[in-house]
Amino acid sequence: MSDTAFKALQISETEDGNYQRNIIQRQIGDLPEGELLIRVRYSSLNYKDALSAVGNKGVTRSYPHTPGIDAAGVVEASESGDFKAGDEVIVTGFDLGMNTAGGYGQYIRIPAGWALPCPDGLDLHTAMIYGTAGFTAALSVAGLESREVAPADGPILVTGASGGVGSVAVGILARAGYDVTAVTGKADQHDFLKHLGARDVVGRDVLDDPKGKPLLKPQWAGAVDTVGGGVLVNVLKSLYYGGTATCCGLVASPKMEGATVFPFILRGVNLLGIDSVEVPLAKRPAIWQRLAGAWRVPALEERARTVSLEELDGEIDRILAGEQVGRVVVELD
Incomplete structure (x- = not known):
């Protein structure tokens, strides 16, 4: 499976010190080591993603790189007893999308300790409205x-x-x-x-x-x-x-x-x-269950927009210009 190709947004540093965004074909074998291989269905757009996409070294140290600090998808392969193939999971924070290839690729490979089961009451798309x-x-x-x-x-x-x-x-x-x-x-x-x-x-x-x-x-x-x-x-x-x-x-x-x-x-x-990156995994499910229950915001979900990977480039420019309103979900299919 290591030679399986998939689509990803890649940020590359040019010789003159600028950064360019391209959608490329990667191979699963290029991904970092990890216990979980996840087929990403959805991600979302955050300000930190946009900073990574323009070469902010405080977010991402080295390029080329695939941003995306959020991911929701299905476990493709697992070396962990906590997850099995077919499980729906979400990943937010830790090093995803910062210095580890992130959710703007159709596959990610991560430590099992970064993933949570998709909360009861939320599907993968809705989970990424929140992200x-x-x-x-x-x-x-x-x-x-x-x-x-x-x-x-x-x-x-x-x-x-x-x-x-x-x-x-x-x-x-x-x-x-x-x-x-x-x-x-x-x-x-x-x-x-x-x-x-x-x-x-x-x-x-x-x-x-x-x-x-x-x-x-x-x-x-x-x-x-x-x-x-x-x-x-x-x-x-x-x-x-x-x-x-x-x-x-x-x-x-x-x-x-x-x-x-x-x-x-x-x-x-x-x-x-408030830090959302390194919050211990054990403390996360309770917060997510509140988002899936009493703290769910239907009015926000109604106004969320879903864009393709090909449409993401313009959305990155919008959030950097302070023009994003509400939430933008990125569909990876």
């Missing part, structure tokens, strides 16, 4: 719960709300009974966010602080921040006493310039980092 973005959003909401932030405590702010993580977070929070304020720079996406369950949709200027005050008027009991930078700094300044913000992104900036300790020592706020 890493949905898993990250769910971890963020679970983080708020862990600090006992309840719907009765007050409104919850979601930044970057029209993007992948943000849109899922809006939907989950609304389904869980929270009063959600969604922040977006896209004026044409207000109806989309209202459809997901946001009570209020506001522009980014709600978090402006031109004077650089150490504290701002308290407005939110909690927040799911997906962008980082100065936005996160001002979110922390605007939390109620004892409020909690989760942090999972850096599209605005990895630096928190202007941050002080005042929100922490004068209002007792909490900042929780």
Whole structure:
């Protein structure tokens, strides 16, 4: 079977230091060693995938490379007692699509410890509507719960709300009974966010602080921040006493310039980092079952788009330009 050919998106570095995307034919024998060979049916598009596709060495160290940090498919061959041929599985995080050939190829080979059975209640396609973005959003909401932030405590702010993580977070929070304020720079996406369950949709200027005050008027009991930078700094300044913000992104900036300790020592706020890559396998099924059950967001699923591998190139450019709304699933068949 090692000479079986399959289709994959490959990112290559050119002699002049640029990066090009091509759909090529690979062979299964070219894949890294691993206990599971999986026939990928679906993947999804995440910001990290786009960074890998343009040669970001903080995501992918060496090229040529096939991105795709998410994959859903069927086990083709197994050397693990935990899985057998024909099992439907999902893979998110770990090293998939970063330095290990990822879900933008029709086959992947991985350690068995990276895979989960497809959750009851989700098919492979729907699982990839959520993917890493949905898993990250769910971890963020679970983080708020862990600090006992309840719907009765007050409104919850979601930044970057029209993007992948943000849109899922809006939907989950609304389904869980929270009063959600969604922040977006896209004026044409207000109806989309209202459809997901946001009570209020506001522009980014709600978090402006031109004077650089150490504290701002308290407005939110909690927040799911997906962008980082100065936005996160001002979110922390605007939390109620004892409020909690989760942090999972850096599209605005990895630096928190202007941050002080005042929100922490004068209002007792909490900042929780959310990592979806290295979460231990044993902790993942419970989060996925919530996504498949009480936290499932039908309004998000209705608006998700499915594209082919051949159509993915344009979608990568769209997400890098900040134009992606909701979730994009990649079909590998």
